[in-house]
Amino acid sequence: MMTTTTSLKGKAQPMAASGADLHLGNVTKRFADFTAVDDLTLTVPSGTFFALLGPSGCGKTTTLRMIAGLEQPTSGTISIGGQDVTKLASYQRQVNTVFQSYALFPHMSVLDNVAFGLKRKGVKDSVPRAKAALEMVELEHLASRKPVQLSGGQQQRVALARALVNRPAVLLLDEPLGALDMKLRRQMQVELKSIQTEVGLTFIHVTHDQEEAMTMADTVAVMNKGKIEQMGAPRDLYELPKTAFVANFLGKSNLMHGTVTEDLGDAVAVNAAGHRLVMPKDRSVAHSGAAVVGVRPEKMRVLNLPDEYSPSANMLTGTVLDASFTGVSTEYLVEVQGIGTIGTFSQNMGQPPAQRGDTVRMTWEPEFSFGLDGAEEASAGRDAV
Amino acid sequence: MTATGSRPRNKKKPASVHLRSEEELAAERRKRRVGLYLIIPGMAVLALFFAAPVLVLLSMSLYARPPGAEIGEFVPALEFGNYVTVIGAYWDVFLRSFFFALIATVAALLIGYPMAYLVAVRLRGRQLMQGILLVLLIAPFFSSFILRTQAWKQILSDEGPVVTVLRAIAILPADGHLTATAFAVVCGLTYNFLPFMMLPIYANLDRLDTNLLEASGDLYASPLTTFFKVTLPLSMPGVFAGTLLTFIPAAGDYVNAALLGNNRDTAMIGQIIDSRFFKVVDYPGASALSFILMILILALVMIYIKRFGTKELF
Numbered sequence: 200m201m202t203t204t205t206s207l208k209g210k211a212q213p214m215a216a217s218g219a220d221l222h223l224g225n226v227t228k229r230f231a232d233f234t235a236v237d238d239l240t241l242t243v244p245s246g247t248f249f250a251l252l253g254p255s256g257c258g259k260t261t262t263l264r265m266i267a268g269l270e271q272p273t274s275g276t277i278s279i280g281g282q283d284v285t286k287l288a289s290y291q292r293q294v295n296t297v298f299q300s301y302a303l304f305p306h307m308s309v310l311d312n313v314a315f316g317l318k319r320k321g322v323k324d325s326v327p328r329a330k331a332a333l334e335m336v337e338l339e340h341l342a343s344r345k346p347v348q349l350s351g352g353q354q355q356r357v358a359l360a361r362a363l364v365n366r367p368a369v370l371l372l373d374e375p376l377g378a379l380d381m382k383l384r385r386q387m388q389v390e391l392k393s394i395q396t397e398v399g400l401t402f403i404h405v406t407h408d409q410e411e412a413m414t415m416a417d418t419v420a421v422m423n424k425g426k427i428e429q430m431g432a433p434r435d436l437y438e439l440p441k442t443a444f445v446a447n448f449l450g451k452s453n454l455m456h457g458t459v460t461e462d463l464g465d466a467v468a469v470n471a472a473g474h475r476l477v478m479p480k481d482r483s484v485a486h487s488g489a490a491v492v493g494v495r496p497e498k499m500r501v502l503n504l505p506d507e508y509s510p511s512a513n514m515l516t517g518t519v520l521d522a523s524f525t526g527v528s529t530e531y532l533v534e535v536q537g538i539g540t541i542g543t544f545s546q547n548m549g550q551p552p553a554q555r556g557d558t559v560r561m562t563w564e565p566e567f568s569f570g571l572d573g574a575e576e577a578s579a580g581r582d583a584v
Numbered sequence: 585m586t587a588t589g590s591r592p593r594n595k596k597k598p599a600s601v602h603l604r605s606e607e608e609l610a611a612e613r614r615k616r617r618v619g620l621y622l623i624i625p626g627m628a629v630l631a632l633f634f635a636a637p638v639l640v641l642l643s644m645s646l647y648a649r650p651p652g653a654e655i656g657e658f659v660p661a662l663e664f665g666n667y668v669t670v671i672g673a674y675w676d677v678f679l680r681s682f683f684f685a686l687i688a689t690v691a692a693l694l695i696g697y698p699m700a701y702l703v704a705v706r707l708r709g710r711q712l713m714q715g716i717l718l719v720l721l722i723a724p725f726f727s728s729f730i731l732r733t734q735a736w737k738q739i740l741s742d743e744g745p746v747v748t749v750l751r752a753i754a755i756l757p758a759d760g761h762l763t764a765t766a767f768a769v770v771c772g773l774t775y776n777f778l779p780f781m782m783l784p785i786y787a788n789l790d791r792l793d794t795n796l797l798e799a800s801g802d803l804y805a806s807p808l809t810t811f812f813k814v815t816l817p818l819s820m821p822g823v824f825a826g827t828l829l830t831f832i833p834a835a836g837d838y839v840n841a842a843l844l845g846n847n848r849d850t851a852m853i854g855q856i857i858d859s860r861f862f863k864v865v866d867y868p869g870a871s872a873l874s875f876i877l878m879i880l881i882l883a884l885v886m887i888y889i890k891r892f893g894t895k896e897l898f
Binding site: 267268269288289290291294295296298300302303304305306315316319320361362365 | 793795796798799800801802803804805806807809810813814817818
């Protein structure tokens with residue numbers, strides 16, 4: 200934990216290398232008549248890789264900018280390591296940012312860019328430390344170049360080194376991989392994660408790429424319309440979404456509206472357009488009345504009508520609208536009477552894929568179902584980017 | 585406009601491996617010819633309105649006055665003594681001119697930079713405010729240079745508001761003046777050339793990426809440090825162009841000195857050249873002075889470019 204304190208005026212003291220807890224208390228940010236962040240309360244424990252995930256306009260970047268001190272919250276408090284920094288200007292905060300545009304100083308060499316923060320703090324061995332940071336991102340051989348002479352991926356790594364070298368209490372990453380191509384992105388994701396593990400700092404990563412968030416973060420907070428919809432470990436969020444937005448934005452989901460008709464003790468049965476679907480109570484928000492039953496596409500098995508299936512499984516029957524063979528698997532869109540289109544796929548185990556127009560059975564074990572509030576919009580977050 | 589240093593020419597391309605056909609070569613030759621044709625008008629204008637007058641000036645500066653000639657009567661000669669004479673007589677005026685121009689340039693920079701910064705950076709995204717301010721700054725220049733300088737004479741006159749106030753608060757003695765002083769001349773120069781300072785800086789700061797300012801603040805630089813470490817270095821090309829565009833005309837200006845100065849200790853070289861041409865009718869002397877002024881400005885600008893040239897900035 201943090202032991203040093205930041206002086207209120209002038210330059211701050213060096214922070215413990217392990218980062219510090221970050222706490223947002225009832226933070227709201229309004230721009231004119233638009234509420235970008237709405238009463239957000241959030242604690243990020245020290246040393247965590249934390250991802251703020253959401254579509255554009257959800258308030259994630261505004262949240263990040265408020266932590267950095269680049270925006271002032273309309274109300275609420277921000278504290279780092281137990282110290283209230285709400286009123287501090289960005290240059291007084293022990294926080295560094297990797298900007299989406301990198302924002303490298305074009306008139307300075309790569310080395311001068313990386314040493315900039317250390318020099319401002321009056322660190323004596325700023326140049327050797329900047330060199331060490333460049334070594335960490337494997338760019339020491341480009342130290343004397345100007346930023347324009349570097350590729351996008353190299354610039355990204357300089358931006359990362361420039362922020363990391365200061366050992367901030369909290370490192371903020373604003374869509375840092377957004378400008379890179381897919382292959383470089385994957386590579387940088389792995390690198391970022393390993394650097395974070397190595398230095399043990401608190402990372403706050405803003406992204407709209409759910410795969411990126413899930414690959415790297417210890418904790419993911421899904422944001423929508425200025426609020427956190429759900430927060431947790433990537434696997435928990437994926438396996439048990441609590442809202443339709445999370446179910447659709449984080450991966451894909453099939454959501455079916457229905458009414459709870461039976462109480463089975465630790466499970467409930469839902470009637471969805473005549474289909475009896477069972478889901479465990481501890482995986483459902485709704486235990487009575489209207490409910491939405493959800494299931495992830497990969498949890499379903501696609502069977503031909505004569506195939507046997509477990510009698511305890513949930514089962515839907517429908518007509519194949521579209522089947523696309525991708526090699527590893529075949530992806531299906533299946534029209535189910537009264538429910539709509541269900542997306543699913545079956546792994547290629549050598550079985551012949553179903554054809555368009557075929558009638559198929561889709562089954563899944565009840566423990567894979569999740570239940571949402573009946574008032575949820577089944578399409579929420581589906582097209583959000 | 586101004587000399588900001590020539591860019592290095594493109595090096596010749598290495599001989600291409602594949603042999604080009606006759607048609608390709610002909611097309612290339614044609615392209616090159618078209619390029620040459622296109623610079624002809626520009627060259628012609630320069631030759632007619634710059635090179636020719638300079639040559640006339642140079643030759644006239646060497647004319648001699650034959651014994652017993654009438655006023656204004658000179659004959660072609662190689663009278664280098666003209667240069668010795670005018671330098672001997674007016675070296676102090678040259679010094680003063682450059683000194684006044686320097687002070688005016690620095691003052692215009694100190695006034696123009698913050699104004700440019702306000703409009704280009706602080707008001708970024710507020711186009712209405714930006715437009716209004718820019719028009720306000722430029723509008724006075726739709727009226728005559730001489731009229732505006734004349735107005736300054738009124739403003740700084742003994743009965744004017746500035747002198748009254750300065751006398752009242754005892755900054756100026758009760759019998760002190762502002763008109764007919766060096767101060768008035770420098771004020772006039774600063775005012776008249778301010779837009780030439782401000783506009784290039786504005787054009788430069790308008791392109792400044794404000795993300796860089798945020799990044800600087802994020803990296804522990806106070807707003808003042810950010811200005812000196814990021815904003816100012818990045819705007820140096822604008823400052824460079826602005827100072828040249830201010831200094832060069834200010835050094836040769838005579839209107840401000842004539843209207844706002846006196847006849848004793850505020851004369852600028854432009855004024856001397858003016859009076860030698862039109863009052864004393866000493867064409868060779870006036871030409872020699874003009875030529876010296878041109879060479880000196882050129883030399884100063886060359887030194888300035890060598891010393892502070894911003895080509896290497898990026």
